Amino acid sequence: MAKGHCIEAIYDFYFVIEFLFAGGKFTKHTVREAMLASPEAKRVIAESQKSVMADIRENPADLARFNERYQNSTVEEVIDTLTELRGLLHHQSQTRKQNWHPAAPEQFKVDAYFLCAAAHSAVLNLSTSLVFTPAAEAEFNATPLYTPEGKKITINPIPEPPGADQFKVPPPHLP
Numbered sequence: 001m002a003k004g005h006c007i008e009a010i011y012d013f014y015f016v017i018e019f020l021f022a023g024g025k026f027t028k029h030t031v032r033e034a035m036l037a038s039p040e041a042k043r044v045i046a047e048s049q050k051s052v053m054a055d056i057r058e059n060p061a062d063l064a065r066f067n068e069r070y071q072n073s074t075v076e077e078v079i080d081t082l083t084e085l086r087g088l089l090h091h092q093s094q095t096r097k098q099n100w101h102p103a104a105p106e107q108f109k110v111d112a113y114f115l116c117a118a119a120h121s122a123v124l125n126l127s128t129s130l131v132f133t134p135a136a137e138a139e140f141n142a143t144p145l146y147t148p149e150g151k152k153i154t155i156n157p158i159p160e161p162p163g164a165d166q167f168k169v170p171p172p173h174l175p
Contacts, residue, residue, distance in 0.1 A: 006112040007089060013115035014086050017041070020122050028083045035079050040125070042075050048117040049078065056113050065110045085111055 021041035022031045035041040049071050056062045069081055089108075132140070145153040 004106060006106060006108040009112040010085065010089060010108055010115055013112070013119040014082065016119040017044070017082070017115065017122060018086075020126070028087055032079050032083050036076060040122070041079075044118050044122045044125075045075050045078050047121050048114055049073070049075075051117040051121075053113045053117065056110055062110050066114065069110060070114050081111075082115070 017035075018026070018031060021038045021044075022034045025031050025034050035045075052063065052066055052071070056066050070078055073081065085108075147153060
């Protein structure tokens with residue numbers, strides 16, 4: 001995204017979200033319904049609505065666009081925005097009334113950053129749930145930590161985010 005590759009970033013991040021939450025669906029309507037039925041998808045979107053990245057926050061025009069498209073919208077409206085955006089970008093044609101210009105990818109900068117935050121949140125939560133099984137987490141929490149000066153470090157556990165218990169990870173299918 002730093003080099004203006006906003007369209008490619010949107011594709012990549014959108015397909016992470018679609019893969020994790022659409023259950024193999026791919027049409028706008030079925031993806032929307034699958035995402036609305038997923039508590040984890042809604043949690044990821046709600047979290048991302050609050051996560052304004054520095055590149056967006058520091059540019060008043062980008063911040064206004066972020067607020068309009070994402071922060072001031074409902075989760076359902078954001079899902080509609082994302083599925084419509086994917087259709088707009090993916091189904092470019094000469095006969096379509098509304099098209100985007102490939103020489104102006106920065107018009108999608110805010111969308112790329114939002115999807116980056118959403119994909120990051122989803123993948124981080126998924127990987128954390130795989131790495132930190134209850135037994136591994138208990139062992140880690142029981143391991144004493146010390147500063148270089150030998151002072152014991154006390155870590156307060158971080159509470160589970162709302163809805164985390166709804167995200168079930170199927171066991172891997174190994175040959």
